[in-house]
Amino acid sequence: MDVHAPPPPEDPGLVVRDLAVNYGPVTALRGISLSVPRGSIVAVLGGNGAGKSTLLRAVSGTLRFHRGGITAGEIVFGRTRLSGAAASAVVARGVVQVPEGRRVFARMTVEENLRAGALGARDRRAAAGARERVHTLFPVLAERARQRAGLLSGGEQQMLAIGRALMARPAMLLLDEPTLGLAPMMAARIAETVREINAQGTTVLLVEQNAAMALSLASQAYVLEVGEVVLSGPAADLARSDEVRRRYLGIEDDRATSPAGASAGRPALTRWSA
Numbered sequence: 001m002d003v004h005a006p007p008p009p010e011d012p013g014l015v016v017r018d019l020a021v022n023y024g025p026v027t028a029l030r031g032i033s034l035s036v037p038r039g040s041i042v043a044v045l046g047g048n049g050a051g052k053s054t055l056l057r058a059v060s061g062t063l064r065f066h067r068g069g070i071t072a073g074e075i076v077f078g079r080t081r082l083s084g085a086a087a088s089a090v091v092a093r094g095v096v097q098v099p100e101g102r103r104v105f106a107r108m109t110v111e112e113n114l115r116a117g118a119l120g121a122r123d124r125r126a127a128a129g130a131r132e133r134v135h136t137l138f139p140v141l142a143e144r145a146r147q148r149a150g151l152l153s154g155g156e157q158q159m160l161a162i163g164r165a166l167m168a169r170p171a172m173l174l175l176d177e178p179t180l181g182l183a184p185m186m187a188a189r190i191a192e193t194v195r196e197i198n199a200q201g202t203t204v205l206l207v208e209q210n211a212a213m214a215l216s217l218a219s220q221a222y223v224l225e226v227g228e229v230v231l232s233g234p235a236a237d238l239a240r241s242d243e244v245r246r247r248y249l250g251i252e253d254d255r256a257t258s259p260a261g262a263s264a265g266r267p268a269l270t271r272w273s274a
């Protein structure tokens with residue numbers, strides 16, 4: 001599939017409009033609007049508690065398992081409304097989440113974990129094709145097929161969690177901090193694989209605290225703070241913005257504090273709130 005082809009006008013990918021989410025009396029997201037065009041990688045950055053996982057749960061229909069709910073706005077994928085749909089219906093529409101903390105079934109084998117991801121796939125040939133794709137992306141999962149998943153390293157468990165999601169042959173993957181807690185080399189491998197999965201035609205919404213990695217993969221990015229989008233724009237522009245460099249990339253540079261140089265050559269980003 002040519003991922004560089006512009007999406008057909010009738011299919012804008014994932015569109016979130018003015019979304020608000022509550023957990024009981026607690027408001028976790030408000031006024032969230034974002035879009036993930038078909039074939040793209042879009043990143044959502046933000047610190048602990050910003051609402052990143054909540055956003056993915058809203059898309060995947062899993063909020064109710066966390067005693068949360070959408071209180072305003074809507075989520076549309078292609079021409080299908082996802083907000084209000086059951087989690088199984090969202091998966092059936094091709095949108096699959098890899099949850100935070102690489103939750104694999106530790107007592108089941110690697111192979112059984114992958115098979116669990118293909119549940120509901122009636123087409124056996126398609127399931128075999130999906131498994132082949134996963135084994136090509138992650139050869140270690142073929143080598144360890146009969147081993148218990150709990151014995152894999154953290155990085156390998158993340159590969160299995162992504163592999164399991166791919167078994168459902170998703171049109172879109174929702175990735176929740178796939179590199180969290182991994183050594184830099186393993187994180188780089190996961191990042192490379194996300195790029196490859198996308199190049200094969202899968203749209204990706206990537207939630208990360210690792211801003212440098214996420215911005216290097218994504219075309220567009222959004223920054224969440226306390227449940228609101230505070231900054232958004234092309235990922236390359238965000239990577240160059242003083243604020244993102246200081247707050248999310250840990251880079252202090254002279255120009256960031258010098259009024260004369262602060263705005264020179266700096267990208268203009270869309271800002272919703274101060």
Ligand SMILES: Nc1ncnc2c1ncn2[C@@H]1O[C@H](COP(=O)(O)OP(=O)(O)OP(=O)(O)O)[C@@H](O)[C@H]1O
Pocket residue numbers: 023026027028046047048049050051052053054055066067068100209
């Ligand atoms: N099940 C829940 N019940 C009540 N409040 C919750 C629940 N889950 C999350 N929250 C609250 O919602 C807000 C957003 O949390 P969320 O987990 O979405 O943040 P996050 O950006 O994913 O953070 P992290 O990087 O730590 O994973 C936080 O204030 C959090 O305390």
Ligand SMILES: [Mg+2]
Pocket residue numbers: 052053054100176
């Ligand atoms: Mg989270």
